[in-house]
Amino acid sequence: MGLVSRGAAAAGLGAASAVVRPGPPDAVPNPVPSPPPGGAARGSSRVPGMVLKAFFPTCCASADSGLLVGRWVPEQSSAIVLAVVHFPFIPIQVKELLAQVQQASQVGVAVLGTWCHRQQEPEESLGHFLEGLGTIFSHEPWLQLCRERGSKSWSCKAIRQQVPVAPGVPSEDQVMLIFYDQRKVLLSQLHPPTVLPDHQAGDAVASSGSLAVVFDTVARSELLFHGDQYDEGPVRLSHWQSEGVEASVLGELAKRASGPVCLLLACLLSLVSAVSACWLWKLWPLPFIRSKLSTCEQLRHRLEHLTLVFSTQRAQSPTQLMRKANMLVSVLLDVALGLMLLSWLHSSNRIGQLADALVPVADRVAEELQHLLQWLMGAPAGLKMNRALDQVLGRFFLYHIHLWISYIHLMSPFIERILWHVGLSACLGLTVALSILSDIIALLTFHIYCFYVYGARLYCLKIYGLSSLWRLFRGKKWNVLRQRVDSCSYNLDQLFIGTLLFTILVFLLPTTALYYLVFTLLRLLVVTVQGLIHLLVDLINSLPLYSLGLRLCRPYRLAAGVKFRVLEHEAGRPLRLLMQINPLPYSHVVHTYRLPSCGCHPKHSWGSLCRKLFFGELIYPWRQRGDRQD
Amino acid sequence: MEDERSFSDICGGRLVLQRRYYSPFCREFCLTCPRLSLCSLTAVTCTVWLAAYGLFTLWENSMILSAAIFITLLGLLGYLHFVKIDQETLLIIDSLGIQMTSSYASGKESTTFIEMGNVKDVVINEAIYMQKVIYYLCILLKDPVEPHKISQVVPVFQEQSSGRSTSQCGLFQTPGLEWFLSQA
Numbered sequence: 127m128g129l130v131s132r133g134a135a136a137a138g139l140g141a142a143s144a145v146v147r148p149g150p151p152d153a154v155p156n157p158v159p160s161p162p163p164g165g166a167a168r169g170s171s172r173v174p175g176m177v178l179k180a181f182f183p184t185c186c187a188s189a190d191s192g193l194l195v196g197r198w199v200p201e202q203s204s205a206i207v208l209a210v211v212h213f214p215f216i217p218i219q220v221k222e223l224l225a226q227v228q229q230a231s232q233v234g235v236a237v238l239g240t241w242c243h244r245q246q247e248p249e250e251s252l253g254h255f256l257e258g259l260g261t262i263f264s265h266e267p268w269l270q271l272c273r274e275r276g277s278k279s280w281s282c283k284a285i286r287q288q289v290p291v292a293p294g295v296p297s298e299d300q301v302m303l304i305f306y307d308q309r310k311v312l313l314s315q316l317h318p319p320t321v322l323p324d325h326q327a328g329d330a331v332a333s334s335g336s337l338a339v340v341f342d343t344v345a346r347s348e349l350l351f352h353g354d355q356y357d358e359g360p361v362r363l364s365h366w367q368s369e370g371v372e373a374s375v376l377g378e379l380a381k382r383a384s385g386p387v388c389l390l391l392a393c394l395l396s397l398v399s400a401v402s403a404c405w406l407w408k409l410w411p412l413p414f415i416r417s418k419l420s421t422c423e424q425l426r427h428r429l430e431h432l433t434l435v436f437s438t439q440r441a442q443s444p445t446q447l448m449r450k451a452n453m454l455v456s457v458l459l460d461v462a463l464g465l466m467l468l469s470w471l472h473s474s475n476r477i478g479q480l481a482d483a484l485v486p487v488a489d490r491v492a493e494e495l496q497h498l499l500q501w502l503m504g505a506p507a508g509l510k511m512n513r514a515l516d517q518v519l520g521r522f523f524l525y526h527i528h529l530w531i532s533y534i535h536l537m538s539p540f541i542e543r544i545l546w547h548v549g550l551s552a553c554l555g556l557t558v559a560l561s562i563l564s565d566i567i568a569l570l571t572f573h574i575y576c577f578y579v580y581g582a583r584l585y586c587l588k589i590y591g592l593s594s595l596w597r598l599f600r601g602k603k604w605n606v607l608r609q610r611v612d613s614c615s616y617n618l619d620q621l622f623i624g625t626l627l628f629t630i631l632v633f634l635l636p637t638t639a640l641y642y643l644v645f646t647l648l649r650l651l652v653v654t655v656q657g658l659i660h661l662l663v664d665l666i667n668s669l670p671l672y673s674l675g676l677r678l679c680r681p682y683r684l685a686a687g688v689k690f691r692v693l694e695h696e697a698g699r700p701l702r703l704l705m706q707i708n709p710l711p712y713s714h715v716v717h718t719y720r721l722p723s724c725g726c727h728p729k730h731s732w733g734s735l736c737r738k739l740f741f742g743e744l745i746y747p748w749r750q751r752g753d754r755q756d
Numbered sequence: 757m758e759d760e761r762s763f764s765d766i767c768g769g770r771l772v773l774q775r776r777y778y779s780p781f782c783r784e785f786c787l788t789c790p791r792l793s794l795c796s797l798t799a800v801t802c803t804v805w806l807a808a809y810g811l812f813t814l815w816e817n818s819m820i821l822s823a824a825i826f827i828t829l830l831g832l833l834g835y836l837h838f839v840k841i842d843q844e845t846l847l848i849i850d851s852l853g854i855q856m857t858s859s860y861a862s863g864k865e866s867t868t869f870i871e872m873g874n875v876k877d878v879v880i881n882e883a884i885y886m887q888k889v890i891y892y893l894c895i896l897l898k899d900p901v902e903p904h905k906i907s908q909v910v911p912v913f914q915e916q917s918s919g920r921s922t923s924q925c926g927l928f929q930t931p932g933l934e935w936f937l938s939q940a
Contacts (some may be wrong), residue, residue, distance in 0.1 A: 179852060202851075203851065334871065335873055336871060337871060687868070692784070693776050701779040703852075707868055
């Protein structure tokens with residue numbers, strides 16, 4: 127075909143491409159005789175130069191002689207054999223069956239040729255009989271596949287009646303046999319899914335790949351595979367289900383039971399969501415609290431998932447089905463892990479031990495904070511602080527800690543009860559328990575959050591004041607209209623006051639900066655711990671466990687493509703290939719079938735985070751959806 | 757029909773190119789890479805263990821030694837399973853497609869199949885590798901949306917970055933390649 131000669135022009139890659147020219151056309155053996163261009167009788171019935179590919183199911187390789195039934199794709203010159211019709215048959219009934227299948231599945235099923243599975247010595251009568259069938263079921267080209275019983279030698283011919291090279295002699299094409307496992311191809315799904323539009327029988331889609339057409343054809347022709355050899359139908363077929371239709375008792379029971387169960391659960395879930403959407407929840411301050419607690423977010427997320435799983439609508443596409451299955455498995459695993467956690471907590475009085483340990487831990491944290499503040503009020507790390515400001519800030523924060531400790535001590539009799547009830551919530555799922563843990567950490571370290579906010583605001587104020595007074599010191603000012611720094615002439619008293627204030631702020635800067643640094647680090651520590659918990663929750667929420675399990679146990683279901691293997695080859699015999707499914711790699715499975723997560727991702731990049739820290743702006747790394755800006 | 761020729765790559769390892777002719781429209785090119793050398797394996801193991809022993813004398817914790825053994829084993833298994841390629845095969849089937857298989861030292865095989873309809877062209881590209889210019893064969897893929905654009909450039913035998921220059925030159929001289937380039 128010589129596409130290489132166009133490669134130099136087409137490859138505008140920036141790298142020089144040296145093109146190897148093929149030798150003169152005579153040196154390259156061209157096994158396919160190209161027909162005269164005007165010779166094709168059925169418009170697009172052949173593509174010159176293409177080898178005819180016959181896709182043959184492995185289950186029919188040991189079937190008795192008969193007719194080949196399948197689909198012919200002229201654009202790709204491939205014949206997809208779906209089943210074998212055995213003798214005896216009545217041609218009218220075969221044609222009726224094919225018309226039925228064609229109408230139901232929109233696939234152009236036709237008789238493609240004959241299949242002959244014979245003994246060592248060729249039977250002449252059978253040969254003539256098979257050739258005679260070509261006149262009853264006319265198809266262009268007519269395939270003749272032949273196999274000797276008990277050996278591996280196959281022969282196949284494709285005869286074209288209407289395109290003769292020499293008049294009166296039907297021409298033959300080169301044929302390539304490709305074996306495929308019908309059951310696996312039927313059940314598998316190609317990724318990325320190529321959407322083939324619905325087409326009328328007989329048409330084919332030329333733009334999509336030939337393999338997508340094969341998968342699509344086999345998947346659509348399910349009606350053809352419904353009967354098995356024990357049926358008393360008029361036509362006896364051989365295909366992957368002819369030994370007996372695959373079914374399972376449990377599967378059928380589950381299908382029957384799923385209708386009413388889904389209905390019941392859908393009603394319950396709609397009731398729950400109606401209650402949660404009730405107007406009572408909109409009274410302030412409940413929406414504010416709800417937006418801050420990650421538990422509510424997680425519960426809402428789970429409710430959404432469950433509603434989708436148990437909705438009474440059937441899944442439209444395989445992707446939706448996988449999504450539903452993934453959600454169901456994720457919820458089940460979550461609940462199982464939660465129940466394990468629950469049983470562990472309630473065994474041997476763990477809750478009591480936890481409650482007993484909680485108050486001393488909170489006391490210890492407060493004590494450590496007090497030590498820290500005393501250290502800051504002295505000469506921390508050898509730095510000299512401004513005594514007055516130091517004392518003020520230190521006493522301010524110490525008083526807060528004192529308030530906090532009193533609050534904790536007030537709550538201590540109720541802690542065990544609260545923990546016991548919170549532990550019960552683990553039966554809703556491990557993710558809910560982890561979210562509650564994260565919320566408890568947030569509540570217990572609320573004083574650290576307050577200190578951080580105070581320190582940050584003070585520092586922020588100082589930084590802005592400093593920058594503005596620095597500009598004044600240099601005789602410039604910020605022009606708000608033009609958003610730039612302009613020079614400005616100040617009065618003497620303005621300059622005097624400004625410089626005085628500037629000096630004061632500069633000398634007070636180390637103290638404020640140190641307090642800000644310490645509390646920011648503490649806050650970042652708490653945020654990191656909460657972030658790790660959220661990451662774990664996210665992982666459990668979004669990991670597609672059903673797809674991963676499917677990829678592990680039934681790798682042919684998720685296909686990234688196909689792979690070919692050349693089977694034993696004898697000279698003079700047609701080339702035989704085995705087509706196997708190439709499964710999707712695990713990373714692609716996770717990427718394609720990931721469930722949408724809560725959406726609690728850090729919104730800042732590292733650069734903007736550092737900038738915010740430097741200027742003292744408050745950081746909210748774990749923004750929930752629908753939060754208002756503070 | 758089989759044919760075997762041997763070449764050497766940039767590092768001096770021995771590469772073997774096999775060409776198999778199955779039928780007029782099906783050919784296979786198989787490139788075998790140099791094996792894992794015992795010297796490099798011994799050197800890496802000794803380095804890791806010496807480092808572990810040094811840390812052990814510093815900290816007197818026997819966990820370091822067991823950890824070193826685990827690291828060596830896991831590292832070797834990971835290398836054999838994910839990095840070390842034994843053999844690369846290129847199977848070309850007329851009017852069906854091009855299949856590239858890499859088989860790793862642990863037996864894992866990873867296969868890519870490109871349909872003939874997606875192949876826009878096969879070109880030989882130049883690349884600058886360190887201080888020399890090497891040539892490599894690559895397949896240009898069509899963009900499904902825009903048939904005139906090139907969506908991807910897929911180098912053939914892409915894992916053998918060190919073996920490209922000499923082996924590919926050897927590949928270019930074989931008459932099979934002219935046939936290969938004339939298909940598609």
